[in-house]
Amino acid sequence: MVRPSFTAVLTASIFIGLAATVARAADTAPAAISDAKLYQQTVDKGIQYLIDKGLQADGSYGKEGPGIAAICTTALLKHGRSPDDPAVARSLKYLQSFVHDDGGIYSPKSPVQNYETSLAIQCFAAANGDGRYKDLLAKADKFIRSIQSAGEPADFNYGGAGYDSKKKRADLSNTSFLLDALQATDAGPDDEAVKRALVFVSNCQNLETEHNTTPFAAKVGDGGFYYTPAAGGVSEAKNTPEGGLRSYGSMTYAGLKSMIFAGVTADDPRVKGAVKWIKAHYTLSANPGMGYSGTGTKTEDGLYYYYHTFAKALSALGLRDLDDDNGVKHDWRHDLLVELAKRQRPDGSWVNTDPRFLEGNTNLVTAYALLALSYAQPAK
Secondary structure (H helix, E strand, O other): OOOOOHHHHHHHHHHHHHHHHHHHHHHHHHHHHHHHHHHHHHHHHHHHHHHHHHOOOOOOOOOOOHHHHHHHHHHHHHOOOOOOOHHHHHHHHHHHOOEOOOOOEOOOOOOOHHHHHHHHHHHHHHOOOOOOOHHHHHHHHHHHHHOOOOOOOOOOOOOOEOOOOOOOOOEHHHHHHHHHHHHHOOOOOOOHHHHHHHHHHHHOEOOOEOOEOOOOHHHHOOOOEOOEOOOOOEOOOOEOOOOOEOOOHHHHHHHHHHHHHOOOOOOOHHHHHHHHHHHHOOOOOOOOOOOEOOOOOEOOOOHHHHHHHHHHHHHHHOOOEEEOOOOOEEEHHHHHHHHHHHHOOOOOOOOOOOOHHHOOOHHHHHHHHHHHHHOOOOOO
16 A cells, blocks of 8 residues: 655645635635625615605704704714715704703703703714814813712712703613713713712612612622612612512613723623623613513513614623623624614614604614614624
8 A cells, every 4th residue: 555645645734724714714705795795785774864864954853852863963973974974064053053051952941951962962072073063062061060960979869960950860871871971072980070970870780899889789689780779769670579670781781881981890890790691681682671561572662772782882891702691602793783784674764663762763763773883893
């Protein structure tokens, strides 16, 4: 029997290895190209819907006022539209018409001044590359700081934001928008408003630590977040039989991103607790914890708000893949893209079948989807 030479064996091995590499490339390249193409098609259709169908002649996106106009315009800016783009410029001018002497940017007699001003700050900050909105942003920043809840740290409202300047009950949703706005104007972890906000955010977590000694912290203890510990405590996912406040997805991701923006690191027990909850409840089919009615019927409560906070938080955390509790590895950007592409309507828009939390508004929901996608670009 003639034995093959070492050179022949080496050559054959190299050939086999190259063939396997080419085969693997053939398997993976189309998927990567497909994701990139799907992403661009999905985004382009969503943007076209907002400009062709959502945008009004006066720069608004309907009668709802500056909040929805700001979030729609921010979505366009985040996907590369210039502040001088005619559609964007029209909306920026519209938003400027809501600037008040106190620096706030809100509808007259608005009950949601924090939301509207915080959204407008993010919009103008995204359009401020050349400093054209520097003074406007400085005044708006001063306004949102002025309506942040003060008092003593023992007060469960302390550090949080509520809907308006009357400083009523603070909640995690308003506070996360406040922190988004503060981050947009470059406020760092050492900023006093950011530090106060972190106190409130920590108190919204179902995790007992030295940062959270509320009576609710240990009743659930799963590391997730709920709406507010103030005014007796509220969770949109309702109470547990023991009187705890159930954690749910949109608030858990809102709490996580808020902590990261406030400088809390990945090795902190609060971040670890939130990530543990996320791994146990990874899904894009519903807003976890909010996904079922009392009768067990599946709902879509707050689903697109959830998609937005999901993407922004995981992007801030710097994760490409997330291993769930079953050991399944998820490329969350890919999963989100596929889910949103599947839910997109033929005209390019998105809307929630459940209108709660204003998600029956097509412009708002389309903007949420586009903002979520801005954090979920496929890997190059």
